[in-house]
Amino acid sequence: MELEKWPIFSLLKKDFVQKLKIACVFGALGNEAILVTKNDEVYSMGFNGSGCLGVGDQTSTMIPREIETLCSKKVKGFAYGIGPHVLAYTEDGELYSWGHNGFCQLGNGSTNQGLTPYLVSSHLNSKRVLKVAAGSHHSLALTEDGEVLAWGQNNCGQIGSGTTTNQPTPRKIIANIGGRRVIDIACGQTSSMAVMDNGEVYGWGLNSNGQLGLGNTVNQHNTCRVTALQGVVITKVACGYSHTLALSDEGHLYAWGLNGYGQLGTGNKANQCSPVRIAQEIDRIVDIACTHYCHISAAMTQNSKIYLWGQCKGQSVVSPMETALESLHEVFALWANPSVTFEPIIITTSTPTSLTQSMMTALDDPETSDIVFLVDGRKIHAHRAILKIRCQYFRKMLQEHWKESQMEEVQIKDYSYVVFRAFLQHLYTDTVSVSPEDAIGLLDLANAYCEESVKHHCERIIRHGITIENVAMLYAVAIKYEAQELEEFCFRFALNHMTEVAQTEAFMALDELTVKNFIQRAAQHGAFKY
Template identity: 60%
Template structure:
């Protein structure tokens, strides 16, 4: 389960869009590009729009989501992105679209013109259904429903698998080495490509200077070559980092090879590995893995639902897989990858948006589920005893064992106003307070009475943000009464800075004699009356 609000670029999404997101990805050299697909089939993009990678028809950036009209209602089901950046998208029916940077033919349309709008890729793919896509920095790979692999784009190291190092302008079937056998999944490093066959064999081609192909050497390969060290293992998933590779067997065993200068192989050292080595055996069965050609970080999810990460984690080299507090691999990349990009698009129907906090907020003042009512000024608020006991010491003391099922279910509150007490109960469900400053004074009184220090600080913040000449004297007195020292000092400084105006307000005129004397004495100490 993940929350897409961990991704800073997605923080501008409005609630109506956020709750309707089906698929979301973040990419770009600084994690500064994003594309989202909604449940009703619309596609939105936002970001700096480098090389026209947002598909909006121009190269202008936008902080707020803008519709990609040419992709809306086309059933977009998956996206892949290179670091150029260029973007690929496939539909439910298997059509392939591409746009963005195209200096190396990575869009597959036969030219090197920048693609400002998504274009349908048809050359050599007519009649084929594309089911999976992957991008290296400047090359593209696609897997068809019949298990064939097609590749195009930059080929300076053989990453297209054509047997040469000439750039490939349109999709070309990768046949050498693989033959007529079917592939089940693909992945791309920065300048390398990997494929897994239906029998679990692994093949790699392209750049191999760090051993990322797992062939036992550092020689580049222009056609697919089998990773023979995995011959006795059935691999079902594969993931590529910038220059390293992860592979997961059908028994949940994890292997890694390639570059290791940041510890991204998880082998407890920084030595490159030219052949696969088993890692993380002590963590039990691994069920998911993740890496991205944008960075040098690795992540894995165990059967016990523990998320581990290693490699370049926010600038630090972590050579041993470290357990995190996350519940989803996407959160590793949002919080620790450099740049912070999604290793693959987030599927929000799988990574649920509804959190515990969301559920609690929805349960507040819901009469259908509550087991307790508070009556304040003739109005009722519905709550749950268990939640109040968990969240507040005052209620833990109130609802002790003598409070049985046969006790009254309505509690009358007379010492606080309805807005104040409802805001307090709502705070226990949401950790949020939304009150005008005049009511925040009452809530400050309640927080002081109930010994809720965090709530007291929230109230002080609300008051500070709404202070002005006409109310500062009143708020100053309230701060003294409720022993809110920080707020008292803040009000005092504000009053001294505007002393002539404040001294003429009705609230200042109502100061009692002792308060006036103390205020004047303190102001004199601050030099307020010097000529």
């Protein structure tokens, strides 16, 4: 992901960019940014409206300046309003805020502008924050305990306190959700949404365009359940300026709210007060994105295809349109107005170098290889040195059995060509690209060769392919290969669809011990309570 696609980053020096691990762009014109380095230094740059750069003054800067308060705090993520105000949380669960504060959105008990980060955690009674969200002038925080805290502007009930009085410090939202666990939060301009751990969705605040999905246009001062999604297990919500997207655990996408630019993706510009399922004709969706800064929507499928719709640089796109883009972030860099990040960019790899490009082309190059694998009657050319360096299994086997002086041809019988080549691709490039079906075979190979990083890649890919029909089989696979994250994900999915899953052939095929353990575990989670 090249940061240069955002104009504000185009002047950064290459050696500085190589040090970054997190970056975000915000502000009414997309002209403010925050950067976190791999050494946990935090910098900001841009116009600095309302002191939102957090450097202690309101001076604009094209050169990154250090936010001293946040350095070495292990900042993990950000959220930002349109004032702008900024929220930052750390790996230790601490929460900081700064910038515009005319509506108490910093949570520090005042309306004074914040020029440096304020430790909001002093008001949280030792609660650890796992996620933050920001509307135009209000803020939400999700804690480790699954509680939602809200503060800031409340003219439309977006704080969920039952009133329209601004909230100066974080307040726990209790009405209608009580002590239940929340797993996701999102903010529109003046609305708020939350997802419960059982997949139910609640909304509160401004509802003039039906953005709460309640079937009406009445503002709500307390949380209200989106009853039209009864029977659908939602795992993620995203809010635009006045519209909402929701993604189910089966990869189905729902939308509701304002639709004047086609941002709902329904094929027309009519507002929707209740959830409507969209994008049914495209592949399974695994991620969604929008932001209260604009009227654009985006989604990514399990095959990594990127779709966009809504207000795209002045044009109205009323149905999801496939693009050649490589990430959801590129949608907002190139097509949103203003160009702001919908969430912080996590920079996991550097810009490709001549070395990494060469490694990508070296695999299966017969001119330079010194070992050949024969799989399903097809040859894969590789290099002993790379295999030794990258894989303990190959290091041992090559040293013990294979001569260095001649070309070796090794027959692979236990794995398919697609699976074995995908494994070699990871050794050469650190990437994995297989279908969810082939990922099961690759998980088997990775387990046999003790490659934990490949196992984690496989677990992620398999999760994207889980359905009611195959979840029981995948649950058994996860147990077999000790893939704990995948096992937990499969269990949660099956628990949310117990009636349907229990009637599938895959569930009937489970061995007796696995079924007993599953039922006992489901009972502990309250599956059989009346």
